[in-house]
Amino acid sequence: MEVRSLRITGARALLSNRNFGRLLGAQFSTVTMLYGLSLAGAVLVEERTSSSIQIGLVIVSSILPAFLGSLVAGAVVDRWGRKRVLMASHLGRALLAIWFWAGTGTLPLGAALATIYAVNATDALLSQFATPAELALLPDLVEKHRLVPANALYQMTMLAGEGLGIVLLSPLLIKTFGVPAVGLAGGGLCLLALALVAGLPRDQRLTEPGSRTGSLLPRLAADLKAGWLTIGHDRLLRLVTVQATVAATLLLVLLSLLPGLMSRHLGMPVEDAPLLILPGGLGFVLGAALLSRWAGRISRPVWITVGLIGLGLSVLLLSVAGGGPGRLWLILPPILVMGVALAFTIISARVILQERPPPGMRARVIAAQLAMANAAAVIPLLLGGSLADSVGIRPVMAILGLLALGSGLAGWPYARRTSSEGRPR
Numbered sequence: 001m002e003v004r005s006l007r008i009t010g011a012r013a014l015l016s017n018r019n020f021g022r023l024l025g026a027q028f029s030t031v032t033m034l035y036g037l038s039l040a041g042a043v044l045v046e047e048r049t050s051s052s053i054q055i056g057l058v059i060v061s062s063i064l065p066a067f068l069g070s071l072v073a074g075a076v077v078d079r080w081g082r083k084r085v086l087m088a089s090h091l092g093r094a095l096l097a098i099w100f101w102a103g104t105g106t107l108p109l110g111a112a113l114a115t116i117y118a119v120n121a122t123d124a125l126l127s128q129f130a131t132p133a134e135l136a137l138l139p140d141l142v143e144k145h146r147l148v149p150a151n152a153l154y155q156m157t158m159l160a161g162e163g164l165g166i167v168l169l170s171p172l173l174i175k176t177f178g179v180p181a182v183g184l185a186g187g188g189l190c191l192l193a194l195a196l197v198a199g200l201p202r203d204q205r206l207t208e209p210g211s212r213t214g215s216l217l218p219r220l221a222a223d224l225k226a227g228w229l230t231i232g233h234d235r236l237l238r239l240v241t242v243q244a245t246v247a248a249t250l251l252l253v254l255l256s257l258l259p260g261l262m263s264r265h266l267g268m269p270v271e272d273a274p275l276l277i278l279p280g281g282l283g284f285v286l287g288a289a290l291l292s293r294w295a296g297r298i299s300r301p302v303w304i305t306v307g308l309i310g311l312g313l314s315v316l317l318l319s320v321a322g323g324g325p326g327r328l329w330l331i332l333p334p335i336l337v338m339g340v341a342l343a344f345t346i347i348s349a350r351v352i353l354q355e356r357p358p359p360g361m362r363a364r365v366i367a368a369q370l371a372m373a374n375a376a377a378v379i380p381l382l383l384g385g386s387l388a389d390s391v392g393i394r395p396v397m398a399i400l401g402l403l404a405l406g407s408g409l410a411g412w413p414y415a416r417r418t419s420s421e422g423r424p425r
Helices: 002-015 018-049 052-060 063-080 082-106 109-141 144-177 180-198 216-232 235-256 258-265 274-297 300-320 325-355 359-376 378-391 393-410 412-421
Strands: none
Touching (some): 002 144, 018 082, 018 109, 018 144, 018 180, 063 109, 063 216, 082 109, 082 180, 109 144, 109 359, 144 180, 144 274, 144 325, 216 359, 235 300, 235 325, 235 393, 235 412, 274 300, 300 393, 325 359
16 A cells, blocks of 8 residues: 555655656657647648659658767757757747748749748657657656656647647548648747747756867767767667667658558558557556556566567467458457567667766757668658568568567577566666
């Protein structure tokens, strides 16, 4: 009874943390705006051009800016300050959203399409600065023993913002007022986020005192090198960086294969895709809740290993399962397990990336992992669909399952060692 009371008190203390609430509110607002604008841009392109190539360009236009931004974002965050970077990012996003509103509402087709691509690319660039700033700031706002549930709430708030932007807010505004209205609403959400972040306590720039002399580019290059060296000299950071990238890449590949998985492999209508997405989302929430409750009982590397092995086995099972509406009960449990496994892997890896490096290196380490994930994101967009078309959905999914399984087993020796030490790290 006493343990249960302590857990409830801890959860209430986390939710009542005003600064943590400000950060979550700002993140929720900007994620809602980001995904709402992405959907609105795709809708306008489809309405005006009816071109799948143009729709693809909307997606691809964000890849290169995101990758380039993630290369330098960590150094900028650590050198300039986390709060400052967040405020600049939210202000920039507000201006972009207003530009989207003005450009799509008044410009001719060619200029309107150029506006959509430019807004999409610049939004992706700014996100690469905002995300490591938010994740690096989390350990400064909550107590160390609440870092796992704080990251779980952060991730679930992000998923809620994505859902609100894509499923509810953007479609409602488009149907009621037209596509440009999404930009105006997005500008308001980003200004709200700016106001919330402005209320956070001031943080200090964490670069070394002697590193602020000389020209800017050499200093940034030295900062970037220091961040990668921090990962290179720490075996656990190297392992977790790779494992988190594998999990993120597998998720992207699976999402890109979802239409073919529904129609060709499972023999179900593509419009029934929510039947697969919903249990995955439910599994992620369940996994986040379990992790928050039992995080201190076993080490974080063990959680990651269990998550990747569970992810690999569930994808392998899905690759051999037969389709058809009558056999849906065979398909939903592996997808639920996939959601749980992704929560174990992503949240635990994120906490290690926050805890392990020195505070002055935290944003650079996080941004380095995001850079690897952005580079790996090219794989599903360029190879996933064509490989599935040439060899079939089942072999591709089997390869993905084996990749996740191998990544989990690669971390097993380290997981066993940390588990025997009884440490939560």
